[in-house]
Amino acid sequence: MFKVEDLLKATSGRLISGPKGAQVKSISIDSRMVSAKDAFIAINGERFDGHDFIKEVIKKGVKVIIAHKKINVDKGISVILVKDTVKALGDIARFNRRRFNIPVIAVTGSNGKTTSKDMVAWILKAKYKVLKNLGTQNNHIGLPQALLGLDKTYDCAVLEIGTNHFGEVEYLARICEPNIGVVTNIGPSHLEFLKGLNGVYREKYSLIKNLKKPRIAVLNSDDKFLAKHLKKKEELSFNIGAGINAVSDYRGASIEVKKAKTSFVVNKKYKFTLNTPGSYNIYNALQAIAIARLFGLDYKVIAQRLKNFQFPKGRLNLIKVGGIRFIDDTYNSNPLSLRCALEALKRLRASGKFIVMGDMLELGENSRGFHAGAVRLAFEACDCLITVGKHSRQACKNIKSGNKRIFSCETSAQAREMLLNLKPGKRDIVLVKGSRAIKLEEVFKI
Numbered sequence: 418m419f420k421v422e423d424l425l426k427a428t429s430g431r432l433i434s435g436p437k438g439a440q441v442k443s444i445s446i447d448s449r450m451v452s453a454k455d456a457f458i459a460i461n462g463e464r465f466d467g468h469d470f471i472k473e474v475i476k477k478g479v480k481v482i483i484a485h486k487k488i489n490v491d492k493g494i495s496v497i498l499v500k501d502t503v504k505a506l507g508d509i510a511r512f513n514r515r516r517f518n519i520p521v522i523a524v525t526g527s528n529g530k531t532t533s534k535d536m537v538a539w540i541l542k543a544k545y546k547v548l549k550n551l552g553t554q555n556n557h558i559g560l561p562q563a564l565l566g567l568d569k570t571y572d573c574a575v576l577e578i579g580t581n582h583f584g585e586v587e588y589l590a591r592i593c594e595p596n597i598g599v600v601t602n603i604g605p606s607h608l609e610f611l612k613g614l615n616g617v618y619r620e621k622y623s624l625i626k627n628l629k630k631p632r633i634a635v636l637n638s639d640d641k642f643l644a645k646h647l648k649k650k651e652e653l654s655f656n657i658g659a660g661i662n663a664v665s666d667y668r669g670a671s672i673e674v675k676k677a678k679t680s681f682v683v684n685k686k687y688k689f690t691l692n693t694p695g696s697y698n699i700y701n702a703l704q705a706i707a708i709a710r711l712f713g714l715d716y717k718v719i720a721q722r723l724k725n726f727q728f729p730k731g732r733l734n735l736i737k738v739g740g741i742r743f744i745d746d747t748y749n750s751n752p753l754s755l756r757c758a759l760e761a762l763k764r765l766r767a768s769g770k771f772i773v774m775g776d777m778l779e780l781g782e783n784s785r786g787f788h789a790g791a792v793r794l795a796f797e798a799c800d801c802l803i804t805v806g807k808h809s810r811q812a813c814k815n816i817k818s819g820n821k822r823i824f825s826c827e828t829s830a831q832a833r834e835m836l837l838n839l840k841p842g843k844r845d846i847v848l849v850k851g852s853r854a855i856k857l858e859e860v861f862k863i
Contacts, residue, residue: 511593523624525599537575653667755774774792
């Protein structure tokens with residue numbers, strides 16, 4: 418519940434019409450879903466301008482409008498004028514967060530953000546009511562919307578923070594004011610705007626710099642960029658085996674991948690099992706274990722929750738479509754996540770291994786080199802490689818195919834037809850992976 422005076426205070430806006438005492442139940446930016454009990458924020462997006470739908474939402478009974486353009490409405494409608502409605506959305510979300518004295522956990526990193534966030538939330542739900550952002554709603558629109566759902570019934574919040582430009586992590590951290598921050602890893606993602614690994618590191622680590630008390634950081638000590646920070650009392654570490662740092666607070670070892678399940682032992686004592694062939698997900702599990710222990714959960718409870726955890730769609734999911742076994746890793750791709758997927762493919766038994774690999778986007782000036790390396794590694798890991806996109810096509814020109822088969826396609830639909838013509842058998846397996854914009858999920862429309 419928000420009063421108009423609350424919204425004025427949160428946004429530093431100006432009431433230019435209507436009563437100051439009006440109340441709303443929630444905040445909406447979607448004219449299609451708004452109700453009479455909501456305040457409507459007129460967001461100027463890439464495809465639509467919310468100001469064009471103000472008359473429509475008023476017809477639905479909306480009595481409070483937040484806009485950054487002067488509008489003409491009846492006197493009974495409260496209109497708050499702000500400089501920027503996107504910023505106002507974040508300001509109101511911050512205002513709502515400050516109403517509740519609960520711990521907020523924020524997760525960022527180059528890979529594993531969504532899986533890590535979902536793992537933490539899933540485990541904590543064994544004991545607490547947990548708010549989280551749905552799917553990958555982790556930007557300047559999605560995260561504030563998630564935070565606006567916070568009310569007195571929640572015990573904690575777990576929020577994913579994404580970025581592809583400098584300053585976005587800091588902006589979102591200042592909105593959600595997290596007490597616990599997780600950085601999963603630093604890898605070559607969004608290099609077009611973050612320029613290099615040092616830029617990725619600076620952007621991701623800004624989360625830790627903006628934590629609120631008690632300021633607990635959970636960091637991957639196998640990551641060379643993050644390992645140098647593990648000297649403070651308020652920082653917890655996790656790693657696998659004898660990585661860069663042989664000692665960490667939560668260390669995974671005795672790793673075994675069998676029948677598409679991954680088992681491992683933490684601190685030489687506690688055994689865990691994950692429903693995935695991707696052993697790299699142990700990193701996600703370790704940080705989730707660390708946070709669960711902070712919240713007082715017993716190791717047995719954590720192990721049972723992880724055993725039953727269902728990985729998000731498009732993250733190395735084993736599926737069967739049209740009689741063909743697929744590894745669906747279509748959510749996104751960058752050099753680090755591709756290497757992880759290829760390692761998982763190598764561990765699986767199959768008569769023949771196929772890869773449908775889409776371009777990796779936003780890699781900047783080093784894109785050609787990254788794709789050359791990616792195509793080479795993919796070709797070594799399979800019997801047949803089908804690529805989608807101009808970058809991968811160019812990289813294929815330098816590959817000596819030998820007895821293996823390699824094909825380049827322009828679209829995902831073409832790749833699907835090519836795969837069907839090759840007729841993978843029941844004992845074969847097909848890894849499908851590429852950047853989100855390549856839309857490789859089209860391959861599964863058999």
